[in-house]
Amino acid sequence: MNLEDEFAQYRGQLVAHCYRMLGSLHDAEDAVQETYLRAWRGFADFEERSSVKTWLYRIATRVCLNALQHSSRRMVPSALGAPGIDPHDLETQSLETSWLEPFPDLLLSTDPAQVVGTRQSLRLAMVAALQHLPARQRAVLILRDVLAWQASEVADLLVTTTAAVNSSLQRARAEMAKLAPAEDDFSEPDEPVRRALLDQYAKAFEKADLVALKGLLTQDTRWEMPPIPTWFSGRDDVLGLLATKILPGEGRRILIETSANGQPAFAMYVRGDDGIFHAHSLKVLTLTKAGVSAVMAFHNPSLFAAFGLPIDRCPQE
Incomplete structure (x- = not known):
């Protein structure tokens, strides 16, 4: 291999x-x-004291740490304040805020054993929680708990001591225990139930069938819409939002299934006056055995390209 x-x-x-x-x-x-x-520029100095893969991760981590010196952490609406209660009173889009973005699963390895662990560490709630950690703590946690590096390897990369790495890891784990969902929250329904839930959700949303959606959402479901800061918590308030914002009837919108952050997702297109369906939002769903417990609806059509999806779709597609 070259x-x-x-x-x-x-x-x-x-x-x-x-x-x-x-x-x-x-x-x-x-x-x-x-x-x-x-890596290309420095390969002549690569001494092969580690694998090429580890060497690339070392470089990538340093690049990220440097980038984080000049940027603010990525946010989700629920991290900014209390949920909204009036669907008629949404805050205007905040384009100045650095919002968390979804990750297309099509970029992941096709190796099933690798995908399982990778996807869990990429779930939206996990990545959102990581954003609360200081940059070096974030790096330590990812390198130790996701990539399973030895503390000594992390210390060498960060030019610090093993004791400092272990201390930083303890603090990061404690913070994540407060912010990140518990392991049980990742327990999705079995495949037949999961498949039926997604099919029913897509059908109900395309028709704006609020009665059907009520049966699919959990009592404590959450709905977020970056870059709109306002978010809603609880089935009744979420349904109130949907009743206000989505027009009833078939043929107004279509949902195309995809996958993001190891979670099911739908790209929503809305029919325009020209009869063409235009990209509207990318909705990433969190599923539990009780139903849909959260929807992160990214109102950013520019994200569609990363998922291999067109901006516009003809009605016959």
């Missing part, structure tokens, strides 16, 4: 690593591009 092919085989994993650090797919891709540039 060097170019060896570098290329790690691209998806490196983008996922940088995404965990930065919370943005676009920033992660830029970081990986910078990683490869540095």
Whole structure:
């Protein structure tokens, strides 16, 4: 295998690593591009004291830490304040806020054993929680608990001591225990139930069937819509929002299934006056055995391209 092919085989994993650090797919891709540039320039000095993969991760981590010196953490609406209660009173889009972005699962490895662990560490709630950690703590936690590096390896990368790494890891784990969902919250329904739930959700949403949606949402469901700061918590308030914002009737919108952050997702298109369906939002669902417990609806059509989806769709597609 030549060097170019060896570098290329790690691209998806490196983008996922940088995404965990930065919370943005676009920033992660830029970081990986910078990683490869540095790797090409410095390969002559690579002493093979580690694998090429580990060497690339070291470079990528340093690139991310440097980027985080000049940027604010990525946010989700629920981290900014209390939920809204009036669907008629939504805050205007906040384009100045650095919002968390979704991660397309199509970028992940096709190795099932690797995908399971990778996806769990990429779930939206986990990545959102990571954003609350200081940059170096974030790096320590990811390198130790996601990539399973030894404390001594992390210490060497960060030019610190093993004791300092262990102390930083303890603080990071304690903070994540307060912010991140518990392991049980990742327990999705079995595949037949999961498949039926997603099919029913798509059908009900396309028709704006609020009665059907009520049966699919959990009592404590949450609805967020970055870059709109206002968010809603609880089934009744979420249904109130949907009743206000989605027009009833068939043929007004279509949902195309995809997958983001190891979670089911739908790209929603809305029919315009020209009869064409235009990209509207990318909705990432959190499923539990009780139903849909959260929807993160990213109102950013520019995200569609990363998921291999067109901006516009003809009615017959």
